[in-house]
Amino acid sequence: MSDASYLFLDKLSLAYGKTIAVKDLDLNICKGELLALLGPSGCGKTTTMRAIAGLMTPSSGRIILDGADITRVPANRRNIGLVFQSYALFPHLTVFENVAFGLKLHGLRGEELTRRVEDGLETVGLAAFANRKTPELSGGQQQRVALARSMVMQPKVLMLDEPLSNLDARLRLEMRTELQRVQKESGVTMIFVTHDQVEALALADRIVVMRDGAIEQIGTPEEIYNSPVSSFVADFVGFENVFAISDGRLSTKDGADIALAGTLPKAKGLAWRPRAIELGTGPFTGVVRGVSFAGGTREYVLESRFGSIKAEADAKLPGYPLNSELAFDMPVAAAAPLQRFG
Protein backbone atom coordinates (compact mmCIF):
# COMPACT_ATOMS: atom_id res chain seq x y z
CA MET A 1 0.00 0.00 0.00
CA SER A 2 2.62 2.51 -1.02
CA ASP A 3 0.90 4.73 -3.56
CA ALA A 4 -1.75 6.74 -1.72
CA SER A 5 -3.84 7.45 -4.79
CA TYR A 6 -3.48 4.79 -7.43
CA LEU A 7 -7.19 4.97 -8.16
CA PHE A 8 -8.88 8.22 -7.28
CA LEU A 9 -12.59 8.91 -7.51
CA ASP A 10 -12.98 12.67 -7.51
CA LYS A 11 -16.47 13.97 -6.64
CA LEU A 12 -18.05 11.22 -8.69
CA SER A 13 -21.80 11.43 -9.29
CA LEU A 14 -23.71 8.71 -11.09
CA ALA A 15 -27.33 8.67 -12.20
CA TYR A 16 -29.84 6.49 -14.02
CA GLY A 17 -32.03 9.09 -15.69
CA LYS A 18 -33.43 11.11 -12.79
CA THR A 19 -32.39 8.59 -10.13
CA ILE A 20 -29.16 9.74 -8.50
CA ALA A 21 -27.43 6.54 -7.43
CA VAL A 22 -24.11 8.00 -6.20
CA LYS A 23 -23.46 11.59 -5.16
CA ASP A 24 -20.10 13.43 -4.95
CA LEU A 25 -18.11 10.35 -4.00
CA ASP A 26 -14.46 10.96 -3.09
CA LEU A 27 -12.31 7.87 -2.67
CA ASN A 28 -8.59 7.09 -2.80
CA ILE A 29 -7.52 3.52 -3.39
CA CYS A 30 -3.90 2.48 -2.88
CA LYS A 31 -1.89 0.27 -5.21
CA GLY A 32 -2.05 -3.36 -4.10
CA GLU A 33 -4.95 -2.73 -1.77
CA LEU A 34 -7.88 -5.09 -1.22
CA LEU A 35 -10.82 -2.78 -0.73
CA ALA A 36 -14.40 -3.76 0.11
CA LEU A 37 -17.43 -1.70 -0.83
CA LEU A 38 -19.94 -2.69 1.83
CA GLY A 39 -23.53 -1.63 2.24
CA PRO A 40 -27.18 -2.65 2.02
CA SER A 41 -28.98 -3.28 -1.24
CA GLY A 42 -29.39 -0.14 -3.32
CA CYS A 43 -26.65 1.93 -1.62
CA GLY A 44 -24.72 2.33 -4.90
CA LYS A 45 -21.95 -0.29 -4.66
CA THR A 46 -22.52 -1.89 -8.05
CA THR A 47 -23.06 1.47 -9.72
CA THR A 48 -19.70 2.71 -8.39
CA MET A 49 -18.02 -0.43 -9.64
CA ARG A 50 -19.65 -0.13 -13.07
CA ALA A 51 -18.39 3.44 -13.37
CA ILE A 52 -14.81 2.44 -12.48
CA ALA A 53 -15.00 -0.32 -15.10
CA GLY A 54 -16.27 2.16 -17.71
CA LEU A 55 -19.70 0.56 -18.06
CA MET A 56 -21.41 3.84 -17.23
CA THR A 57 -20.54 7.48 -17.72
CA PRO A 58 -20.51 9.72 -14.65
CA SER A 59 -22.84 12.72 -14.63
CA SER A 60 -20.01 14.64 -12.99
CA GLY A 61 -16.62 14.06 -11.38
CA ARG A 62 -13.47 12.27 -12.51
CA ILE A 63 -11.85 8.86 -12.29
CA ILE A 64 -8.04 8.93 -12.17
CA LEU A 65 -6.14 5.65 -12.55
CA ASP A 66 -2.37 5.47 -12.22
CA GLY A 67 -2.03 9.19 -12.93
CA ALA A 68 -4.30 9.25 -16.01
CA ASP A 69 -7.82 10.64 -16.25
CA ILE A 70 -9.87 7.67 -17.50
CA THR A 71 -13.32 9.21 -16.98
CA ARG A 72 -14.08 9.10 -20.71
CA VAL A 73 -11.84 6.17 -21.71
CA PRO A 74 -13.93 3.27 -23.10
CA ALA A 75 -14.24 0.15 -20.93
CA ASN A 76 -12.13 -2.05 -23.23
CA ARG A 77 -9.17 0.35 -23.00
CA ARG A 78 -9.06 0.72 -19.21
CA ASN A 79 -7.47 -2.63 -18.40
CA ILE A 80 -9.80 -3.16 -15.47
CA GLY A 81 -10.93 -6.73 -14.78
CA LEU A 82 -14.41 -7.68 -13.70
CA VAL A 83 -15.55 -10.88 -12.01
CA PHE A 84 -19.30 -11.18 -11.64
CA GLN A 85 -21.25 -13.38 -9.26
CA SER A 86 -22.49 -15.38 -12.25
CA TYR A 87 -19.17 -16.47 -13.67
CA ALA A 88 -20.24 -16.17 -17.33
CA LEU A 89 -17.88 -18.93 -18.45
CA PHE A 90 -18.24 -20.52 -21.90
CA PRO A 91 -19.67 -24.00 -21.21
CA HIS A 92 -18.53 -25.50 -24.53
CA LEU A 93 -14.89 -24.50 -23.94
CA THR A 94 -12.34 -26.14 -21.66
CA VAL A 95 -10.91 -24.43 -18.60
CA PHE A 96 -7.75 -23.65 -20.60
CA GLU A 97 -9.74 -22.17 -23.49
CA ASN A 98 -11.87 -20.07 -21.15
CA VAL A 99 -8.80 -18.58 -19.51
CA ALA A 100 -7.10 -18.11 -22.91
CA PHE A 101 -10.11 -16.33 -24.44
CA GLY A 102 -9.28 -12.72 -23.53
CA LEU A 103 -5.57 -13.17 -24.23
CA LYS A 104 -6.36 -14.48 -27.73
CA LEU A 105 -8.53 -11.43 -28.36
CA HIS A 106 -5.44 -9.41 -27.53
CA GLY A 107 -3.49 -11.29 -30.20
CA LEU A 108 -1.49 -13.66 -28.00
CA ARG A 109 -0.63 -17.02 -29.57
CA GLY A 110 1.70 -19.98 -29.21
CA GLU A 111 4.08 -20.44 -26.31
CA GLU A 112 3.43 -17.05 -24.74
CA LEU A 113 -0.31 -17.78 -24.64
CA THR A 114 0.22 -21.25 -23.15
CA ARG A 115 2.63 -19.92 -20.55
CA ARG A 116 0.29 -17.12 -19.43
CA VAL A 117 -2.73 -19.46 -19.18
CA GLU A 118 -0.74 -22.12 -17.32
CA ASP A 119 0.58 -19.50 -14.90
CA GLY A 120 -2.99 -18.25 -14.34
CA LEU A 121 -4.31 -21.74 -13.67
CA GLU A 122 -1.37 -22.42 -11.35
CA THR A 123 -2.15 -19.24 -9.40
CA VAL A 124 -5.70 -20.38 -8.65
CA GLY A 125 -4.74 -24.02 -8.08
CA LEU A 126 -6.46 -25.41 -11.20
CA ALA A 127 -3.47 -26.61 -13.24
CA ALA A 128 -4.81 -30.18 -13.18
CA PHE A 129 -8.19 -29.14 -14.60
CA ALA A 130 -7.04 -27.41 -17.79
CA ASN A 131 -8.79 -29.86 -20.13
CA ARG A 132 -12.13 -30.09 -18.30
CA LYS A 133 -15.24 -28.40 -19.66
CA THR A 134 -16.48 -25.80 -17.18
CA PRO A 135 -19.89 -27.44 -16.45
CA GLU A 136 -17.88 -30.38 -15.04
CA LEU A 137 -16.47 -28.16 -12.27
CA SER A 138 -17.82 -27.31 -8.81
CA GLY A 139 -19.05 -23.77 -8.09
CA GLY A 140 -15.81 -22.93 -6.30
CA GLN A 141 -13.71 -24.22 -9.20
CA GLN A 142 -15.79 -22.22 -11.69
CA GLN A 143 -15.20 -19.15 -9.59
CA ARG A 144 -11.46 -19.85 -9.74
CA VAL A 145 -11.61 -20.10 -13.54
CA ALA A 146 -13.37 -16.72 -13.64
CA LEU A 147 -10.66 -15.32 -11.37
CA ALA A 148 -7.84 -16.80 -13.48
CA ARG A 149 -9.45 -15.48 -16.67
CA SER A 150 -9.33 -11.95 -15.26
CA MET A 151 -5.92 -12.28 -13.60
CA VAL A 152 -4.12 -13.40 -16.79
CA MET A 153 -5.04 -10.06 -18.39
CA GLN A 154 -2.81 -8.42 -15.73
CA PRO A 155 -5.45 -5.80 -14.95
CA LYS A 156 -4.55 -2.53 -13.24
CA VAL A 157 -7.53 -3.10 -10.97
CA LEU A 158 -9.62 -6.22 -10.54
CA MET A 159 -13.21 -5.75 -9.42
CA LEU A 160 -15.36 -8.51 -8.01
CA ASP A 161 -19.11 -8.21 -7.61
CA GLU A 162 -20.35 -10.34 -4.68
CA PRO A 163 -17.70 -12.92 -5.62
CA LEU A 164 -18.61 -15.47 -2.98
CA SER A 165 -22.38 -15.14 -2.79
CA ASN A 166 -23.16 -18.13 -5.02
CA LEU A 167 -21.07 -20.55 -2.99
CA ASP A 168 -22.18 -22.67 -0.04
CA ALA A 169 -20.84 -21.79 3.41
CA ARG A 170 -17.86 -24.17 3.36
CA LEU A 171 -16.74 -23.22 -0.15
CA ARG A 172 -17.20 -19.56 0.65
CA LEU A 173 -14.68 -19.85 3.48
CA GLU A 174 -12.26 -21.72 1.24
CA MET A 175 -12.58 -19.18 -1.61
CA ARG A 176 -12.19 -16.30 0.84
CA THR A 177 -8.77 -17.60 1.84
CA GLU A 178 -7.94 -18.33 -1.79
CA LEU A 179 -8.88 -14.85 -2.94
CA GLN A 180 -6.79 -13.30 -0.20
CA ARG A 181 -3.80 -15.46 -1.13
CA VAL A 182 -4.05 -14.69 -4.86
CA GLN A 183 -4.37 -10.99 -4.12
CA LYS A 184 -1.39 -10.86 -1.77
CA GLU A 185 0.82 -13.00 -4.03
CA SER A 186 -0.02 -11.08 -7.22
CA GLY A 187 -0.17 -7.64 -5.61
CA VAL A 188 -3.11 -6.73 -7.87
CA THR A 189 -5.35 -3.93 -6.63
CA MET A 190 -8.76 -5.45 -5.92
CA ILE A 191 -12.12 -3.93 -5.14
CA PHE A 192 -14.93 -6.22 -4.15
CA VAL A 193 -18.55 -5.44 -3.59
CA THR A 194 -20.45 -7.14 -0.82
CA HIS A 195 -23.42 -6.68 1.47
CA ASP A 196 -21.94 -9.24 3.87
CA GLN A 197 -20.10 -7.57 6.74
CA VAL A 198 -18.42 -10.83 7.83
CA GLU A 199 -16.91 -11.23 4.36
CA ALA A 200 -15.74 -7.61 4.21
CA LEU A 201 -14.19 -7.77 7.70
CA ALA A 202 -12.42 -11.05 6.94
CA LEU A 203 -10.99 -10.12 3.55
CA ALA A 204 -10.42 -6.43 3.12
CA ASP A 205 -7.46 -4.18 3.96
CA ARG A 206 -9.95 -1.32 4.12
CA ILE A 207 -13.72 -1.16 4.07
CA VAL A 208 -15.85 1.58 2.56
CA VAL A 209 -19.32 1.52 4.11
CA MET A 210 -21.83 3.08 1.73
CA ARG A 211 -25.29 4.42 2.42
CA ASP A 212 -27.70 6.06 -0.02
CA GLY A 213 -25.03 6.71 -2.65
CA ALA A 214 -22.50 8.26 -0.26
CA ILE A 215 -19.66 7.07 1.98
CA GLU A 216 -20.69 6.65 5.59
CA GLN A 217 -17.30 5.46 6.89
CA ILE A 218 -13.92 4.31 5.57
CA GLY A 219 -11.61 2.32 7.79
CA THR A 220 -9.70 -0.87 8.47
CA PRO A 221 -11.79 -3.87 9.49
CA GLU A 222 -10.75 -3.21 13.12
CA GLU A 223 -11.86 0.43 12.94
CA ILE A 224 -15.20 -0.42 11.38
CA TYR A 225 -15.79 -3.31 13.79
CA ASN A 226 -14.75 -1.52 16.98
CA SER A 227 -15.40 2.16 16.28
CA PRO A 228 -18.39 2.73 14.03
CA VAL A 229 -18.94 6.45 13.47
CA SER A 230 -22.71 6.27 13.20
CA SER A 231 -25.76 4.31 14.24
CA PHE A 232 -26.06 3.12 10.63
CA VAL A 233 -22.60 1.52 10.64
CA ALA A 234 -23.09 0.16 14.17
CA ASP A 235 -26.35 -1.51 13.11
CA PHE A 236 -24.71 -2.85 9.99
CA VAL A 237 -21.76 -4.45 11.79
CA GLY A 238 -23.83 -6.19 14.43
CA PHE A 239 -23.88 -3.98 17.51
CA GLU A 240 -27.57 -4.85 17.99
CA ASN A 241 -28.11 -2.43 20.92
CA VAL A 242 -27.88 1.08 19.49
CA PHE A 243 -29.28 4.13 21.33
CA ALA A 244 -29.31 7.89 20.93
CA ILE A 245 -28.01 9.99 23.83
CA SER A 246 -28.62 13.60 24.74
CA ASP A 247 -28.11 15.64 27.92
CA GLY A 248 -26.42 12.72 29.61
CA ARG A 249 -29.41 10.43 29.13
CA LEU A 250 -30.10 7.60 26.78
CA SER A 251 -33.30 7.64 24.68
CA THR A 252 -35.17 4.48 23.83
CA LYS A 253 -37.16 3.83 20.65
CA ASP A 254 -40.47 4.33 22.46
CA GLY A 255 -39.41 7.74 23.75
CA ALA A 256 -38.29 6.99 27.33
CA ASP A 257 -35.13 8.64 28.72
CA ILE A 258 -32.89 6.57 30.98
CA ALA A 259 -29.95 7.76 33.09
CA LEU A 260 -26.86 5.56 32.96
CA ALA A 261 -24.22 5.36 35.69
CA GLY A 262 -21.01 7.29 35.01
CA THR A 263 -20.19 10.12 32.63
CA LEU A 264 -21.37 9.67 29.08
CA PRO A 265 -18.90 10.50 26.32
CA LYS A 266 -19.48 13.48 24.03
CA ALA A 267 -21.38 11.57 21.37
CA LYS A 268 -24.76 11.34 19.67
CA GLY A 269 -25.25 7.70 20.50
CA LEU A 270 -23.93 4.59 22.22
CA ALA A 271 -23.80 1.07 20.86
CA TRP A 272 -23.27 -2.21 22.69
CA ARG A 273 -22.53 -5.56 21.16
CA PRO A 274 -24.57 -8.39 22.73
CA ARG A 275 -21.48 -9.65 24.59
CA ALA A 276 -20.95 -6.20 26.16
CA ILE A 277 -24.24 -6.52 28.08
CA GLU A 278 -23.65 -7.90 31.57
CA LEU A 279 -26.20 -10.46 32.69
CA GLY A 280 -27.15 -11.45 36.23
CA THR A 281 -26.00 -8.22 37.83
CA GLY A 282 -26.67 -4.51 37.40
CA PRO A 283 -29.25 -1.77 37.98
CA PHE A 284 -31.73 -2.83 35.26
CA THR A 285 -34.14 -5.72 35.00
CA GLY A 286 -35.28 -7.62 31.95
CA VAL A 287 -37.47 -10.58 31.12
CA VAL A 288 -36.05 -13.30 28.88
CA ARG A 289 -38.21 -13.44 25.73
CA GLY A 290 -35.84 -15.47 23.60
CA VAL A 291 -32.92 -17.86 24.17
CA SER A 292 -30.93 -19.57 21.45
CA PHE A 293 -27.94 -21.82 21.70
CA ALA A 294 -25.11 -20.69 19.42
CA GLY A 295 -22.32 -23.15 20.20
CA GLY A 296 -19.94 -21.34 22.54
CA THR A 297 -22.57 -18.85 23.66
CA ARG A 298 -26.27 -18.47 24.40
CA GLU A 299 -28.03 -15.52 22.82
CA TYR A 300 -30.79 -13.79 24.74
CA VAL A 301 -33.49 -11.34 23.85
CA LEU A 302 -34.54 -9.36 26.91
CA GLU A 303 -37.64 -7.23 27.23
CA SER A 304 -36.79 -4.18 29.32
CA ARG A 305 -37.41 -0.47 29.73
CA PHE A 306 -34.85 0.03 26.92
CA GLY A 307 -37.11 -1.99 24.63
CA SER A 308 -35.63 -5.20 23.28
CA ILE A 309 -32.02 -5.88 24.33
CA LYS A 310 -29.82 -8.52 22.69
CA ALA A 311 -27.34 -10.10 25.06
CA GLU A 312 -24.94 -13.02 24.97
CA ALA A 313 -23.41 -15.23 27.64
CA ASP A 314 -20.96 -18.11 27.75
CA ALA A 315 -22.89 -21.33 27.09
CA LYS A 316 -20.93 -23.08 29.85
CA LEU A 317 -22.65 -20.84 32.42
CA PRO A 318 -26.07 -21.89 33.68
CA GLY A 319 -28.70 -20.49 31.28
CA TYR A 320 -31.61 -18.16 32.12
CA PRO A 321 -34.92 -19.81 31.26
CA LEU A 322 -37.54 -18.24 29.01
CA ASN A 323 -39.78 -15.73 30.83
CA SER A 324 -37.47 -15.48 33.83
CA GLU A 325 -36.56 -12.06 35.19
CA LEU A 326 -32.93 -11.08 35.58
CA ALA A 327 -30.73 -8.12 36.42
CA PHE A 328 -28.45 -6.70 33.74
CA ASP A 329 -26.10 -3.80 33.09
CA MET A 330 -25.12 -1.78 30.05
CA PRO A 331 -21.70 -0.41 31.13
CA VAL A 332 -20.89 2.88 29.42
CA ALA A 333 -17.22 1.85 29.27
CA ALA A 334 -18.15 -1.16 27.12
CA ALA A 335 -20.12 0.89 24.57
CA ALA A 336 -18.89 2.35 21.28
CA PRO A 337 -19.59 6.11 21.13
CA LEU A 338 -21.27 7.21 17.90
CA GLN A 339 -20.60 10.60 16.30
CA ARG A 340 -23.81 10.51 14.29
CA PHE A 341 -27.23 9.09 15.00
CA GLY A 342 -29.97 8.38 12.48
Ligand SMILES: Nc1ncnc2c1ncn2[C@@H]1O[C@H](COP(=O)(O)OP(=O)(O)OP(=O)(O)O)[C@@H](O)[C@H]1O
Ligand atom coordinates in the same frame (compact mmCIF):
# COMPACT_ATOMS: atom_id res chain seq x y z
N1 LIG B 1 -30.55 0.22 -14.34
C1 LIG B 1 -31.03 1.04 -13.39
N2 LIG B 1 -32.00 1.95 -13.67
C2 LIG B 1 -32.46 2.78 -12.71
N3 LIG B 1 -32.05 2.79 -11.43
C3 LIG B 1 -31.10 1.92 -11.10
C4 LIG B 1 -30.54 0.99 -12.05
N4 LIG B 1 -29.61 0.24 -11.42
C5 LIG B 1 -29.59 0.67 -10.14
N5 LIG B 1 -30.47 1.67 -9.93
C6 LIG B 1 -30.71 2.41 -8.68
O1 LIG B 1 -29.49 2.99 -8.27
C7 LIG B 1 -29.30 2.85 -6.86
C8 LIG B 1 -28.00 2.12 -6.56
O2 LIG B 1 -28.10 0.80 -7.07
P1 LIG B 1 -26.87 -0.23 -7.03
O3 LIG B 1 -27.23 -1.40 -7.91
O4 LIG B 1 -25.62 0.48 -7.31
O5 LIG B 1 -26.88 -0.66 -5.51
P2 LIG B 1 -26.10 -1.84 -4.78
O6 LIG B 1 -25.60 -1.25 -3.53
O7 LIG B 1 -25.12 -2.44 -5.69
O8 LIG B 1 -27.27 -2.85 -4.48
P3 LIG B 1 -27.28 -4.47 -4.51
O9 LIG B 1 -26.50 -4.90 -3.31
O10 LIG B 1 -28.73 -4.80 -4.39
O11 LIG B 1 -26.66 -4.89 -5.81
C9 LIG B 1 -30.56 2.16 -6.35
O12 LIG B 1 -31.45 3.14 -5.89
C10 LIG B 1 -31.10 1.45 -7.57
O13 LIG B 1 -32.50 1.32 -7.49
